[in-house]
Amino acid sequence: MPTIRPAAAASAEDRQAAGPFRHLCLAIGIGLLGACADPPPIVIGLSGPFANPAGATMVQAAQLAIDEINAAGGLRGRRLELAAYDDHGNSDSAVAVAGTLRASTAVAVIGHVWSSTTLAAAPIYGSGQNPIAVVTPSSSAPELTALGPHLFRACPTDLEHGRALADWAWAGLGIQRVAVLYFNDGYGRGIKGAFAATFERRGGSIVGAFPFLDPGTDVAPYLDLVARDGQAQALVVAGSREEARIILEQARARGIALPVLGGDGLEGLEGDGPVGEGVFISNAWLPTEDQPRIQKFLSTWRLRYPELPLPNQPAAASYDIVHLLAVAIREVGTDRQRLRAAIAAVGQTTASYEGVTGTIGFTDQGDLAGRSVGIAVVRGGRLERVVIR
Amino acid sequence: MRGGTSLRGRLAATMALLLALVLVLAVVSATAMSNLDRATTEAVGSLVDGGRLRAAMTDAITLQIRLADRELSQPGPDDQIALSALTDSTHQLHRQLRLLKGQGPEDQAQLNRISEAQARMEVAYATAMAWQALGELERAAAAESRADAEAALVLNEVRKLSGLQWSRALTQADDLRKTAARLRTVLWALFFLALVIGVTSAWRTIRSVDGPLARLVAATQRFSAGDLRAADLSGMPAELAALGSAMNTMGGRIRHLLAAIAQESREIGTSASDFSAMSEELAATSGQVSEAMVLMTQAADSQVNALREADIRLGELRESGSATLRAAQRVTAVAESIATMADDHRDHVLAASATLLTLRETVRTSAIEVREATKQADRLGGIVERDRQLATKLGVLAVNTSIEAARAGTHGQGVAAVAEEIRLLGELCESVAEEGDRAVAALQRQVHATAATLETGTNTVLGIEATADRAATALAEIAKGIAEANRVAGRVVQDAAAARQGIAAMLEYTAAVSRAASEHAETGDSVSAAAEEQAAATEEMATAAARLNDAAQRLTGLLDGFRT
Numbered sequence: 001m002p003t004i005r006p007a008a009a010a011s012a013e014d015r016q017a018a019g020p021f022r023h024l025c026l027a028i029g030i031g032l033l034g035a036c037a038d039p040p041p042i043v044i045g046l047s048g049p050f051a052n053p054a055g056a057t058m059v060q061a062a063q064l065a066i067d068e069i070n071a072a073g074g075l076r077g078r079r080l081e082l083a084a085y086d087d088h089g090n091s092d093s094a095v096a097v098a099g100t101l102r103a104s105t106a107v108a109v110i111g112h113v114w115s116s117t118t119l120a121a122a123p124i125y126g127s128g129q130n131p132i133a134v135v136t137p138s139s140s141a142p143e144l145t146a147l148g149p150h151l152f153r154a155c156p157t158d159l160e161h162g163r164a165l166a167d168w169a170w171a172g173l174g175i176q177r178v179a180v181l182y183f184n185d186g187y188g189r190g191i192k193g194a195f196a197a198t199f200e201r202r203g204g205s206i207v208g209a210f211p212f213l214d215p216g217t218d219v220a221p222y223l224d225l226v227a228r229d230g231q232a233q234a235l236v237v238a239g240s241r242e243e244a245r246i247i248l249e250q251a252r253a254r255g256i257a258l259p260v261l262g263g264d265g266l267e268g269l270e271g272d273g274p275v276g277e278g279v280f281i282s283n284a285w286l287p288t289e290d291q292p293r294i295q296k297f298l299s300t301w302r303l304r305y306p307e308l309p310l311p312n313q314p315a316a317a318s319y320d321i322v323h324l325l326a327v328a329i330r331e332v333g334t335d336r337q338r339l340r341a342a343i344a345a346v347g348q349t350t351a352s353y354e355g356v357t358g359t360i361g362f363t364d365q366g367d368l369a370g371r372s373v374g375i376a377v378v379r380g381g382r383l384e385r386v387v388i389r
Numbered sequence: 390m391r392g393g394t395s396l397r398g399r400l401a402a403t404m405a406l407l408l409a410l411v412l413v414l415a416v417v418s419a420t421a422m423s424n425l426d427r428a429t430t431e432a433v434g435s436l437v438d439g440g441r442l443r444a445a446m447t448d449a450i451t452l453q454i455r456l457a458d459r460e461l462s463q464p465g466p467d468d469q470i471a472l473s474a475l476t477d478s479t480h481q482l483h484r485q486l487r488l489l490k491g492q493g494p495e496d497q498a499q500l501n502r503i504s505e506a507q508a509r510m511e512v513a514y515a516t517a518m519a520w521q522a523l524g525e526l527e528r529a530a531a532a533e534s535r536a537d538a539e540a541a542l543v544l545n546e547v548r549k550l551s552g553l554q555w556s557r558a559l560t561q562a563d564d565l566r567k568t569a570a571r572l573r574t575v576l577w578a579l580f581f582l583a584l585v586i587g588v589t590s591a592w593r594t595i596r597s598v599d600g601p602l603a604r605l606v607a608a609t610q611r612f613s614a615g616d617l618r619a620a621d622l623s624g625m626p627a628e629l630a631a632l633g634s635a636m637n638t639m640g641g642r643i644r645h646l647l648a649a650i651a652q653e654s655r656e657i658g659t660s661a662s663d664f665s666a667m668s669e670e671l672a673a674t675s676g677q678v679s680e681a682m683v684l685m686t687q688a689a690d691s692q693v694n695a696l697r698e699a700d701i702r703l704g705e706l707r708e709s710g711s712a713t714l715r716a717a718q719r720v721t722a723v724a725e726s727i728a729t730m731a732d733d734h735r736d737h738v739l740a741a742s743a744t745l746l747t748l749r750e751t752v753r754t755s756a757i758e759v760r761e762a763t764k765q766a767d768r769l770g771g772i773v774e775r776d777r778q779l780a781t782k783l784g785v786l787a788v789n790t791s792i793e794a795a796r797a798g799t800h801g802q803g804v805a806a807v808a809e810e811i812r813l814l815g816e817l818c819e820s821v822a823e824e825g826d827r828a829v830a831a832l833q834r835q836v837h838a839t840a841a842t843l844e845t846g847t848n849t850v851l852g853i854e855a856t857a858d859r860a861a862t863a864l865a866e867i868a869k870g871i872a873e874a875n876r877v878a879g880r881v882v883q884d885a886a887a888a889r890q891g892i893a894a895m896l897e898y899t900a901a902v903s904r905a906a907s908e909h910a911e912t913g914d915s916v917s918a919a920a921e922e923q924a925a926a927t928e929e930m931a932t933a934a935a936r937l938n939d940a941a942q943r944l945t946g947l948l949d950g951f952r953t
Contacts (some may be wrong), residue, residue: 091501097571120658123487125496143484184508189480205730208472210519218512221519221528228523 041081042334044325045101045132045364046318047111047121049089053241053268055113058137059084060305061315062110062370065322075329079321091120098124102132107334108343109134113314115141115158115187117122118151126150128312133340135325137317140264141186142194146365154317154324154360156371158187161263161282162194162346164373168280169195169261170202172324172375177207179232181219182232183239183265184211191238191263207231215239215246227254237262241269248275267312270348270378278287279378285313285357286376286383297356313357320355327353395627397600402870403594410583425565432561435491436559439554442486447547449479450507454540457514461521461533476511483507486550491561499553503546510539542864557816598858601625603634612636616952643951651948654941661938667796668931671804674793675924678807681786682917687816688779692906694898695772702765703899707892709758713839714882714889716751721879759840769895773825776818776902783815800930807919813913821902828895835891839884 030155046062048055059082066080074080083106087094094117101109102125109125109132113120118139125134126148136144136153140161144151169175180195188211196206208225212218226232235242235251235258244266250257261280262269269276277304287298287310297319301311311319328342331350346353347369348362354360361369375387394402453475460468486492487500513536520529601624608620617640622633790808794801 091504092498095501099494108896116504119484119487120497123492127492143480147484147488184512185504186480189477193477211508211515213508213512218516221516221523221525224523225519256431371611 002047002325004223008079010206012329027055039078040105041079042076042329043083043098043104043106044113044322045106045109046084046096046103047087047094047101047109048113048137048314049117050086051082052089052113053263054138054312055089057305057308057315058110058113058318060308060320061301061311062322064300064304065326067317069322069326075326078162078332080326083389087117087121089117090116092114094118094121095124097275098123098134099340100126101125102130106132107329107336108325110318112136112138112323113138115139115190116185116228117145118153119143119147119186122147122151122181130336131340132283132336133343135321135343137321138264138314139187141190143186143190147369149344149366152343152362152366153312154321154355154357154368155264156373157194157367158190158263159194160284160371160373162191162196163198163284163367164375164387165191165236165261165263165280166195166198166202166204168282168375169236169259170199170204172387173234173259173280175233175259176204177231178204178236178261179222179226180206180235180236180238181210181212182237183243185214187265189264192236194220194279195236212239212243212247215243215250219247219250223254223256226251226258227256232258234259234261236260237266241267244269244279245275248279264313264373267383270381270383271309273381276378277380280386281376281378282373283313283376283383284371284373285316286385287311287316288383289385293354293356316317316357319351320357320360321351323355324353324360396629397627399594399597399626400581403590406590407587410586414579414583416578418576421576425569425572428561428568429565432558432565432739435489436558439486439489440551442489443484443551443554444501445548446479446482448480448487449475449482450510450543450547451541452726453479453511453514454537457518457536458533459530461514461517464518464521472514479507479726480504481483489770491557493557495553496550499546499550501545503550506539506543506546509545513539515739549889598626598629601629605629605636608633609636612640617641617647618952644774647948647951651945654944654948658938658941658945661934661941664935665931665938668927668934668941671793671797671801672924672927672931674789674922675927678707678790678804679917679924681782681919682914682920685779685783685786686917688775689906691909692772692776692779693903693910695768695775696906699765699769699772700896700899700903702762702768703892706758706762707763707889707896709755709762713755713758714886716755718882721882756840756844756856759836763833763836765838766829766836767900769825769832770829773822773829775821776825780815780818780822783811783818787812787815800926803919803926804923809921810912811916813855814908817905817908821898821905824898825895825902828898831891832895835884835887842880842884845877 004175044062044066046059048058050056050059062084063082066082067326069075069080083101083104085097085100087097092339094112097111098109098121103299111134112121113136118134118136119141122134122144125132131150133150136151136155138155139153140155140158141268142159144153145157169178177200178195184190192209192310196209200206207229208222210219210222212222226235231360235247235256236259239262241248244260244262248260251260259280260280262282264281264283266276266279266281267283269279269281287294294316297316298310301308324346325339328339328346332338332342342350343364344364344366347359348364352359352369353359358371363369374385376383376385415931453472456468456472456475460472483500483504487497492500513532517529517536518533520532604621605625611618611620617636619640620633622630622637625633728915790804790811794803794805794808797804885945
């Protein structure tokens, strides 16, 4: 299992070690080790909110992929190693982690999970004398598009989620007016903006767009307005699973029984009991999909981590990204810039990678190319696909 | 500098080094200036963009606050739409601020604080408006108050960001100044390094060219002074080495040439000495030839004289023969007359005896003349023998002359011609001697026979006085004897005729020998003249040999001025 380091501690440690003495010692150490020991491992960085359900299993998924690669002989005669840093879902921590990983021997980074943390950390990864490529498994905010040549993502953007939700609401549910409650960050604003654009283009109307940060206090007046006005035919919640659960509880408490739709941030809500029943969730990947590749991955997962829940999309995407990086490293080596170019070429000048989450290829702006989003509904504590992606 | 490289290569290497230094200096300067310019541009651009974005964000947030306040005081759909658009615009500005170049973690953290404060402000305003819409004015006021606080915080955080970025800009400016100063120092150091390297390289190049060039000049001067020893070409540039090599090659050839000339001059001196000696020998031989020619001429003259004497004697002998013939004819006639008279006149026997006495005297006289002819014939044989000796000497002389002519080579061609003439003269003398010998032998035989006959007649006549008395009685015998005498006289006539013919032939031979002797004399004169010419030529040859020897010695003296 990889060592998960606190972001602050790691940052201080790396700042201390970032001096010339460290480089000298590192060079001497590498020389001595090269003369009498195995070659140093190839390090891949990983960062996310490991205490949050969204990022709770991504370390295990990435480690599973690394173990598979090492079991097959490693890469270019070297072992693969994971360096995981918890960003706590906090932008400042994400910035510190980014500085640490950029200064480390890591050749690439998998992370972060939230769009806000990725938005804060991406400029750090892409700056300096030796920038490092970062591939996020789940940050879907449109603000991340073309944020820099070193940022890639293995998930659809919020434009896809918002568009899928709007289409389903309009065409699937026959809804014409909705109220949107969105977490006031890049992700929430992305879902809100994409949904509103598609929905209004189809003829629907947004009767209210309500930002929140603390759903326990912020959404009460919004829900009261929705309940009082009675215009909204559905609620769109653009936030996380926890936030959605709180909002749903407050809405149910106010007698609001409107259909609820949400983005992939609500993934896992099916495990929160009856409050989530009937909620429509857009998603790029579901572990319940009956595909051989997914089932094989889940079988391996269960054998390796029988005590853990099934992996979510960020975890599955992290697993895929490790294998994708392995392909690129095997091809071009561990030089960061060559590796970045090799990642950028995936799906363009080189073949796309067929992973557990589907086909991975990147646009020239770093987004995932050609991946559609499906709609699932929470029913009986499970997510059931209602729109095939 | 390494030895053996070409002058062009050394100069090219030096120029290349200087150019490389200039190029490196230029590249380093250009790169450094470019980097400095880029850093300055980035810093200034970042500063300008950051200032512009921060100002725009400040304006947007200020407007956002104003619109929110107006929406709270006078709600309207237009302000909500404008506020929503302004919110999106503010977040775009926020994103652009994140992407500014040169931002560090502190900037991103400050942006996070701004973003979070702005999010809180927006949520506060939104909840305030919702509360107000719900008629919950106190809650709305409370929320608005939080919003105002968050707005103030946002603006404060933006100002902090401005201060942070200004501070970083000042730090960057200070870094740029330090970088520029460091760059200036490095460039000066590089310039002085390039100058030192360039001057050192140029000095080394000049020294590497000047030294070998001076050595080459010294070697050339030695050559001009006659010291043809090879120049030392070690360490010379290729071009100078090629020049020196050519000079050494030329010196080597001159050395070989001088050695050959010295050898030839020595051989010429030796040949001149030999030639001089040979000229002296030839001169001596010419004297001998001249003496021999004089002797030969004298011998020829003597021969001519002898032959003239012989001719005279032969003429006399011919006359004597004629007389003998006439006497024999007269004896015959007398004998016939005596026989007739003896037959007719015994008395006339006495007269006949007297006539016989006369005859006896005549015979005696003939015998004396025959003996004289014999003597002349013997003398003629001596002349012929001397002629043979002369021919032998001429032959020896011709052989010697031929040998000397062969020694003289082309210079002895005249002598060879003389030797050939001498040889021909010898052969002619030999031939004349043989012919004379044969003629003299025949003459002697005839003369001896005549002498014997005359002796017999004499002996016969000697008893005539004693037998005169018996003459009458023995007239018959006398007649018989006269018949016999007549027969003998006929025979004497025949022999006298033969002798006359032989004498005539001998006269012809003698004339031929005389002519040959005259020719010998003339040839001897020619040979003597040729010998004199040869002597003169020999002197000229000796003079030429002496001059040749002198020239060879002068040449050797000249060669002594060279050191090889």
